[in-house]
Amino acid sequence: MGLANNEKMDFRKLPHRPNGGRLAFAADGYFLTGYGPRQRALGGAGVADSRDPMAMSINPAGIVGLDREFQVGLGASLPERGYSTVGLPSVLAPGDVRSGRPLFPVPNGAYVQPIDADSAWGVATYGNGGLNTSYDFGHFKPPVKAGPGGVITVVPSFGGVLGGGAAGVDLQQSFIGVTYARNFGPITVGFSPTLAVQMFNAQGLTILTPYSSSMYNFSDMGYDWSVGGGFRVGFQWRATNELRFGFAGATPMFMSKFEKYRGLIADQGSFDIPATVIAGVAYDVLPSLTLMADWRHIFYSATTLGNQSFPIWYGSFGLYGGLGFDWRDTDSASFGVEWRATPNLALRAGYHYSTVPGRDRAATLTALAPAVGAHSVNGGFGYQLTKNSSIDFAAIYDFKNSVSYFENAPFVGRAFFPAVPLNILPHYNTNAVITAWGRATQFTVGYNYKWDAGDTSWIPSHF
Numbered sequence: 001m002g003l004a005n006n007e008k009m010d011f012r013k014l015p016h017r018p019n020g021g022r023l024a025f026a027a028d029g030y031f032l033t034g035y036g037p038r039q040r041a042l043g044g045a046g047v048a049d050s051r052d053p054m055a056m057s058i059n060p061a062g063i064v065g066l067d068r069e070f071q072v073g074l075g076a077s078l079p080e081r082g083y084s085t086v087g088l089p090s091v092l093a094p095g096d097v098r099s100g101r102p103l104f105p106v107p108n109g110a111y112v113q114p115i116d117a118d119s120a121w122g123v124a125t126y127g128n129g130g131l132n133t134s135y136d137f138g139h140f141k142p143p144v145k146a147g148p149g150g151v152i153t154v155v156p157s158f159g160g161v162l163g164g165g166a167a168g169v170d171l172q173q174s175f176i177g178v179t180y181a182r183n184f185g186p187i188t189v190g191f192s193p194t195l196a197v198q199m200f201n202a203q204g205l206t207i208l209t210p211y212s213s214s215m216y217n218f219s220d221m222g223y224d225w226s227v228g229g230g231f232r233v234g235f236q237w238r239a240t241n242e243l244r245f246g247f248a249g250a251t252p253m254f255m256s257k258f259e260k261y262r263g264l265i266a267d268q269g270s271f272d273i274p275a276t277v278i279a280g281v282a283y284d285v286l287p288s289l290t291l292m293a294d295w296r297h298i299f300y301s302a303t304t305l306g307n308q309s310f311p312i313w314y315g316s317f318g319l320y321g322g323l324g325f326d327w328r329d330t331d332s333a334s335f336g337v338e339w340r341a342t343p344n345l346a347l348r349a350g351y352h353y354s355t356v357p358g359r360d361r362a363a364t365l366t367a368l369a370p371a372v373g374a375h376s377v378n379g380g381f382g383y384q385l386t387k388n389s390s391i392d393f394a395a396i397y398d399f400k401n402s403v404s405y406f407e408n409a410p411f412v413g414r415a416f417f418p419a420v421p422l423n424i425l426p427h428y429n430t431n432a433v434i435t436a437w438g439r440a441t442q443f444t445v446g447y448n449y450k451w452d453a454g455d456t457s458w459i460p461s462h463f
Helices: 037-041 053-057 206-211 360-366
Strands: 069-087 096-098 104-116 119-127 144-146 152-155 168-184 187-203 224-238 243-250 276-286 289-298 330-342 345-354 375-384 389-409 412-416 420-424 427-450
Touching: 037 053, 037 069, 037 345, 037 375, 037 389, 037 427, 053 069, 053 104, 053 119, 053 168, 069 389, 104 427, 360 389, 360 427
Parallel strands: none
Antiparallel strands: 069 096, 069 104, 069 427, 104 119, 119 168, 144 152, 168 187, 187 224, 224 243, 243 276, 276 289, 289 330, 330 345, 345 375, 375 389, 389 427, 412 420
């Protein structure tokens, strides 16, 4: 594969390689930049400054001091993503190829109830960003040929970017956590056991089945489900009336295996959700103006996502310690500002930056499951409609970015009659460069309802 000529490209010098070779179109890997509209408008900041029920999704300690209230919200992500090629690719279809499915809804909701002046409990449910591509038949991958004069078909093609028809992957994740939090003087601590559910689908990869350890559990198996869980902990420290610090962490979410895809995902379908840690600070410059800064680390390398993506041998997908997406841990910074301009209106703005999880050398697989990260700008507002009801809105723009590298070509070994030996080792095809890219616009809206003091009813009645 990739032996059509002896000339080698230097992908670092290609004019189409924008923005330093980083891919970005949502947040930190497949984790969202915040889960509620307030967090999202603040660039994901808020671990040290909690003012609504969705705060428990990043810091379980944040619900003490809130009124009895609930929040429901819905996000919409409008991503643009795809890949382009230069040279003579042999694994992917050539050209400028764009993924379909341009809209993703992401719901969230939370409820908080005070127990006494120093403690509270709550429950929150929210979706993660996930991964998705959907490539149609519009781009044709030609068959791979070898042998004398390139006349022997090594890998046939049935259309689509990988020669196996419409292709792509879809990973979705949701969480539900029950939280208890309590004050101990200036320090508040919280604990949240969390249930996680994820589903996964892969299609159009069938011509790669020789590289699977279980070829009947590799591609086009429909959606498969995985369940599991872990727990989150957090604390907030009010150092002064104006200055607060926060810290939170989540264990890995230990998940059941994707049995339908045990021949594709490493460790026979293992796909645990990585652990995270978050630290941050909030400072009230004025009683109505708060500045926030957070740092988050996600341990992707401790999951099967961190397994190497090269070399690709026969039977190497799905093995214990087998092929992954070559992801490393990410570090991100979030900066937010909230100005409570009037008693009824709060204005918010933020900026988010994340290191990129996917290595350049994994660009070929990144085209199938785009990584996320890098720069985004955020903004929004909260408006008090009545004494009991308020709305929130957030908008995010993730700047276009990309990652480029030589095509990852797998091993090919065959013998034909009469004897034509073929033995091409796994290699990076220096005759072709793959550039995976993405950008997105995102919106989130939310509605909040607070019960009056002493109102023990479960049905809101004073909108």
